[in-house]
Amino acid sequence: MIGPNGAGKSTTIKMLTGILTPTEGDIIVGGMRPWKQRKRFVKNIGVVFGQRSQLWWDLPVEDSYKLLQKVYNISCSDYDNNILLFDELLQMGELLKKPVRQLSLGQRMRCEVAAAFLHNPELVFLDEPTIGLDVIAKENIRNFIKRVNDERQVTIILTSHDLVDIQEICERIIVIDKGTAVYQGMVEGVGDSYGKKRNIHLELADKVLLNIPNVTIEKENGKQLDISFDLDEISMKEVMNIISGKSEILDMKVSGTSIEQIVKDLYQQKM
Numbered sequence: 001m002i003g004p005n006g007a008g009k010s011t012t013i014k015m016l017t018g019i020l021t022p023t024e025g026d027i028i029v030g031g032m033r034p035w036k037q038r039k040r041f042v043k044n045i046g047v048v049f050g051q052r053s054q055l056w057w058d059l060p061v062e063d064s065y066k067l068l069q070k071v072y073n074i075s076c077s078d079y080d081n082n083i084l085l086f087d088e089l090l091q092m093g094e095l096l097k098k099p100v101r102q103l104s105l106g107q108r109m110r111c112e113v114a115a116a117f118l119h120n121p122e123l124v125f126l127d128e129p130t131i132g133l134d135v136i137a138k139e140n141i142r143n144f145i146k147r148v149n150d151e152r153q154v155t156i157i158l159t160s161h162d163l164v165d166i167q168e169i170c171e172r173i174i175v176i177d178k179g180t181a182v183y184q185g186m187v188e189g190v191g192d193s194y195g196k197k198r199n200i201h202l203e204l205a206d207k208v209l210l211n212i213p214n215v216t217i218e219k220e221n222g223k224q225l226d227i228s229f230d231l232d233e234i235s236m237k238e239v240m241n242i243i244s245g246k247s248e249i250l251d252m253k254v255s256g257t258s259i260e261q262i263v264k265d266l267y268q269q270k271m
Contacts, residue, residue, distance in 0.1 A: 001013075001157065001158070001159045001173075001174045001175075001176055002159065002160060002161070002163070002166060002173065002174075002175055002176070003175060003176035003177050004177065006178075007176045007177050007178060007179070008176050008178065008179040009127070009159040009176055010049075010127055010159065011179075012176065013047075013049075013125050013127050013157070013159060015027055015034070015035075016029055016034060016125065016157070017034055017042075017045060017047055017125055018034030018035040018038045018041055018042065019035075020035070021035045022035075029041070029045075029123070030044065030122070030123065043072065043119075044121050044122045044123060045121050045122070045123045045124065045125065046115075046116030046117055046118075046119070046121040046123075046124040046125070047116060047124070047125045047126075047127075048109075048112050048113055048115075048116045048124075048125070048126045048127065048129050049127045049128075050109070050127055050128035050129055050130075050131040050132075051128075051131070053100065053108065053112060054112065054115055054116075055100045055108070055111060055112065055115060056100065057099070057100050057101050058099055058100070058101060059099060059100065060096065060097050060098060060099055060100075061092075061095055061096050061097075061098060061099075061100060061103075061111045062096040062097060064100070064111075064115065065079075065083070065096075065115065065118060068115060068118050068119065069118070072118070072119035074118065074119050074120075078120060079118070082114075082117070082118055082120070083096075086114040086117075086144075089140070089143060089144040089147055090110045090113070090114055090140055090141075090144055091110075091140070092110060092111065092114060095107050095110070095111060105132055105133065106133045106134060106136075106137030107137075109129060109130070109133060109137065109141065110137065110140060110141065110144075112129070113126070113129055113141055113144060113145075114144075117148055117154070120152070121154065122154065122155065123154070123155045123156075123157070124154055124155070124156050124157070125156075125157050126145070126156060126157070126158045126159070127159050128159055128160055128161065129141055129158070129160075130142075130160060130162055130165055131160075131161070131162075138162070138164075138165070142165065142168050142169055145158075145169055146168075146169060149169075156169075158170060166187060167187065170187055171186065171187060172184075172185065172186055172187065173185065173186070173187045173190055175190070190262055196230050196231040196232050197228060197229070197230050197231075197256070198228065198229060198230075198231060198236065198254060198255070198256060199218070199226070199227075199228045199254070199255045199256075200226070200227050200228070200239075200252055200253065200254050200255075201224070201225075201226050201252065201253040202224065202225040202226075202227070202243065202249060202251070202252050203223060203224055203249075203250045203251040203252070204223045204224075204225065204243075204247040204248065204249060204250060205223070205247050205248035205249075205250055206223065206246075206247040206248070207222055207223050207247075208225075208243070208246040208247045210225070210227070210242075210243065210246070212229075212234070212239065212242050212243075213234070214229055214230065214233040214234040215227050215228070215229045215234060215239060216228045216229065223247075227239070236254075
């Protein structure tokens with residue numbers, strides 16, 4: 001789930017996890033109403049809120065994990081196997097003995113994400129898990145999420161302002177603005193639905209003067225030309241036919257609208 005600040009992403013996560021009660025309507029997750037059946041519900045979910053910790057501040061990370069093992073009644077074999085997997089994917093070995101207060105933000109978030117998966121939940125909510133992290137820390141967490149999702153078939157609901165998170169991790173996307181879903185579908189589908197703009201860089205055999213309705217000349221440098229247009233207004237075939245009728249096209253490079261620009265446009269349309 002993505003959306004501008006104040007769109008309702010975190011509030012939605014809090015209702016889906018049972019922390020908040022909806023003021024109207026109904027929410028059913030895994031056959032249960034989260035705020036009504038909290039004890040049963042939370043046994044099968046994991047949660048990470050980027051700005052809040054579920055680990056004990058003054059205890060070594062390992063002690064927090066041992067407490068979570070008792071809380072969730074995790075068997076010793078499952079616990080040991082998970083710690084081995086987390087160490088392999090998140091390089092946590094040296095962190096387990098350190099008090100949480102001594103960890104950097106990136107180290108703490110690796111431990112927080114691992115804690116959310118410790119009891120083998122079926123559903124995990126990650127609310128901005130990579131916020132404020134450096135490139136390497138983000139990559140470690142992304143790789144971990146993808147591996148666990150693939151191998152254990154864990155459903156993951158992620159919120160993030162980092163669109164690389166979305167592109168690398170997610171199959172489906174929901175764009176939220178002011179509590180309303182303005183787009184729901186496959187990640188690549190957002191481009192099909194909203195990414196109708198095309199940018200073309202052309203190298204022509206001759207210098208030409210173009211005046212095509214619905215086509216914008218972005219840059220002109222001799223026989224090189226940068227143009228843009230919207231596929232809802234004019235087709236690629238029409239544009240190419242007009243240009244090739246004026247000059248031989250020696251080379252061309254076509255690019256669509258990036259997902260970052262699409263999401264930015266969606267936000268601006270709803271503001």
